[in-house]
Amino acid sequence: xxxxxxxxxxxxxxxxxxxxxxxxxxxxxxxxxxxxxxxxxxxxxxxxxxxxxxxxxxxxxxxxxxxxxxxxxxxxxxxxxxxxxxxxxxxxxxxxxxxxxxxxxxxxxxxxxxxxxxxxxxxxxxxxxxxxxxxxxxxxxxxxxxxxxxxxxxxxxxxxxxxxxxxxxxxxxxxxxx
Amino acid sequence: xxxxxxxxxxxxxxxxxxxxxxxxxxxxxxxxxxxxxxxxxxxxxxxxxxxxxxxxxxxxxxxxxxxxxxxxxxxxxxxxxxxxxxxxxxxxxxxxxxxxxxxxxxxxxxxxxxxxxxxxxxxxxxxxxxxxxxxxxxxxxxxxxxxxxxxxxxxxxxxxxxxxxxxxxxxxxxxxxxxxxxxxxxx
Numbered sequence: 001x002x003x004x005x006x007x008x009x010x011x012x013x014x015x016x017x018x019x020x021x022x023x024x025x026x027x028x029x030x031x032x033x034x035x036x037x038x039x040x041x042x043x044x045x046x047x048x049x050x051x052x053x054x055x056x057x058x059x060x061x062x063x064x065x066x067x068x069x070x071x072x073x074x075x076x077x078x079x080x081x082x083x084x085x086x087x088x089x090x091x092x093x094x095x096x097x098x099x100x101x102x103x104x105x106x107x108x109x110x111x112x113x114x115x116x117x118x119x120x121x122x123x124x125x126x127x128x129x130x131x132x133x134x135x136x137x138x139x140x141x142x143x144x145x146x147x148x149x150x151x152x153x154x155x156x157x158x159x160x161x162x163x164x165x166x167x168x169x170x171x172x173x174x175x176x177x178x
Numbered sequence: 179x180x181x182x183x184x185x186x187x188x189x190x191x192x193x194x195x196x197x198x199x200x201x202x203x204x205x206x207x208x209x210x211x212x213x214x215x216x217x218x219x220x221x222x223x224x225x226x227x228x229x230x231x232x233x234x235x236x237x238x239x240x241x242x243x244x245x246x247x248x249x250x251x252x253x254x255x256x257x258x259x260x261x262x263x264x265x266x267x268x269x270x271x272x273x274x275x276x277x278x279x280x281x282x283x284x285x286x287x288x289x290x291x292x293x294x295x296x297x298x299x300x301x302x303x304x305x306x307x308x309x310x311x312x313x314x315x316x317x318x319x320x321x322x323x324x325x326x327x328x329x330x331x332x333x334x335x336x337x338x339x340x341x342x343x344x345x346x347x348x349x350x351x352x353x354x355x356x357x358x359x360x361x362x363x364x365x
Binding site for chain 1: 216223226232233235237335342
């Protein structure tokens with residue numbers, strides 16, 4: 001008997017043949033990443049979980065349309081991006097600046113650090129924040145981010161670099177202290 | 179950016195290979211790179227959270243494979259059925275040979291011609307038998323290969339599923355222990 005790692009591409013092939021268990025295995029590999037990406041965009045666990053379920057359902061229904069199975073990650077996150085912004089269009093009111101979390105100062109404990117990072121991310125524009133999430137937290141290539149956001153690579157880089165300039169100011173002192 | 183020669187952000191994100199020498203000798207770029215690294219490290223202190231539940235789907239008839247495909251899938255996953263099919267295929271091949279050998283030949287010819295005809299028929303029968311045997315053997319080999327491949331795939335999937343299940347159970351057990359359900363609350 002020969003053992004080899006089951007790639008996402010194998011699971012996609014099985015899913016296309018109607019194997020739901022193969023798809024459930026594929027979900028288990030990606031659900032945490034998708035959930036956390038959505039959580040940081042919508043800032044609500046319940047909404048993020050509901051959206052994650054919608055994302056995986058939509059992916060299942062459209063998996064035959066995925067041309068290149070090696071690009072499953074970018075394709076999945078594109079669905080997640082669309083679902084999140086679709087929800088925003090339906091319900092999200094603008095959050096006033098005064099309701100944003102306070103900035104942490106001085107030496108930060110882990111919880112304070114998390115709050116400071118969350119607050120710093122909230123100071124970015126939605127586009128900048130999403131680019132940071134996809135690059136720094138999800139590790140996508142510029143080309144993949146451009147595909148997910150339907151934006152030229154030059155725009156992706158511009159958004160990311162501007163966001164980093166903001167974050168360096170917001171978190172620089174904290175980063176040096178910690 | 180105070181250095182006009184390179185954009186250290188490109189280097190930071192792996193887009194500018196070979197800039198190490200410049201950065202090592204440029205205090206502005208070194209400082210910028212350190213700040214970028216520190217900023218990223220701070221950003222990554224925001225830990226990923228576990229989803230509140232596992233996401234999973236049950237089969238839906240709309241997306242189920244057709245009954246024919248399901249039959250073939252279950253067929254190739256069953257060793258007994260595959261063995262039966264191989265035996266049936268072999269029996270059919272033997273019957274075909276036997277039927278061919280028993281077919282009466284109407285030959286009106288002289289004694290000399292009869293000998294030639296018999297030799298030709300015997301040669302044709304041998305060739306036909308050899309061809310059928312080869313065909314049967316190829317079919318059997320292909321069937322066995324497919325069967326082995328399916329078994330391998332199934333074993334891999336079972337292994338993956340078990341590992342995943344163990345992880346989920348471990349997480350649940352830990353969570354239950356933390357919140358004090360079904361066990362002692364951790365002190």
